Amino acid sequence: MTEALEYHRDSVIAGELWRLVTGQLVHWSTAMLVADLGVLLLAGLLLARRSPRLLLVCLPLSVGAVAAAVHFLSPELIRYRGSSGIATALVIACALDLAGTPGAPRRAAIAALVVGAAKLAYELATGTSLSSGTLPPGVRVAPVAHVAGVASGAVAWLVARSQGRDV
């Protein structure tokens, strides 16, 4: 079942475009599923409470950005699974949103952005993840999805902020 939903380059080129989206809903292992969905749910709930509009902008934008990044910017990737790109986008949007609140939220947001930037830089430099644990043989971290997540989270925050004051 998961194989029919994962991103598969040749199948996408052959017309199975849904894989661009569904590939971000399936995972390589249970541990990966728990980590991804855990972060996604926590950040999603936080955003839903603080800024539903930002959540609504961020979700479709990040799905599209990650799909485009995997397909166009990583031609060497043939198969892809994982929702870390969307989760990263939500975390970044959350942090930027909280950075506007003085006191502990701002400090936490700045710390989160700094740690997140360092983690991403490490992934880009080494092609491995600091904290993802063991992945199945032949599977490696795709930092490009996280870059797309960061970019789409920041863009979503800017868009939502320009649209109204519930951000």
Next chain:
Amino acid sequence: MLAMALHRRVVWLPLIAILVSVGATSGCTAGAALQRRSNALEFLYPQGKQAEPPRDVVLQVPLRVGLAFAPAEYVAGDHSMVLSGEQKQKLLTRVADAFTSNRSVRRIESLPPQYLEPRGGFVSVDRLARAFDLDVIALVSYDQFMYSDTDRLRSLAYWTLIGVHLVKAEKNQTRTLMDVVVYDIRSRTLLFRAAGESVVNGRASPVGLTAERRAQSNQGFSQAVDGLITNLKTSFDEFSKQAASGTVRGPGTPAIRIMRTPEAQVASAGGAGALGFLDVLIVSMLGAAAWRRAHS
């Protein structure tokens, strides 16, 4: 249309290049200038042979690649300065080593120069493909000019697949151009190309001139290979992206289909869902700060 235009260019370029290069060097005093070169186009499309038009490409990834210098052609100057087989092999090894970790490449065979007959064309390539079980061939051309002449400086012509490249020669200077063309052997189609260039300036003293030239020559090739490797990786990435859209070099060029072996599919699988404790920590920190704010 574009393919035909390129095809015509491929046929005419060697002739133009020879004329221009001969014109550039013919007036030099003996020993003042040295030019040596090998040219993939003269090898693949020799004069008088009808070139086959390129066809659609089907590539089986990971690729089995043959890497070789196009047969050398001595042009002018000191005969002892010819690039030796050992030097060529070292340069090829550097290029091959840069691609060993590329998952789209199963193996790269560095082929000894004597395996390619001068002006042998694709007939010679086909023989190598059968012998070494190759999918694509990467042919390295080079063109090196060494000038010590102070009076007869002139513009020199480098030729590449994309056109004649004119440069101004300077005194005691070694200019090196290396160019790689990568062909799908079955379809005779050019997949991509890349070049590397270097300019090395030397001393003017005639004492130990041969040793100085040799050192400059080696340095020139070494630097040109550095640039070549960088540009080759870029070209390969661009080719991979272009191939994903179904054509070799864009609209009007041959269609391409990439077949991946099961081994390649497993080796190239990528999981982006690589979040872990650090990400949970970050989002928990944000949640805790927001919660404290809401309840303070």
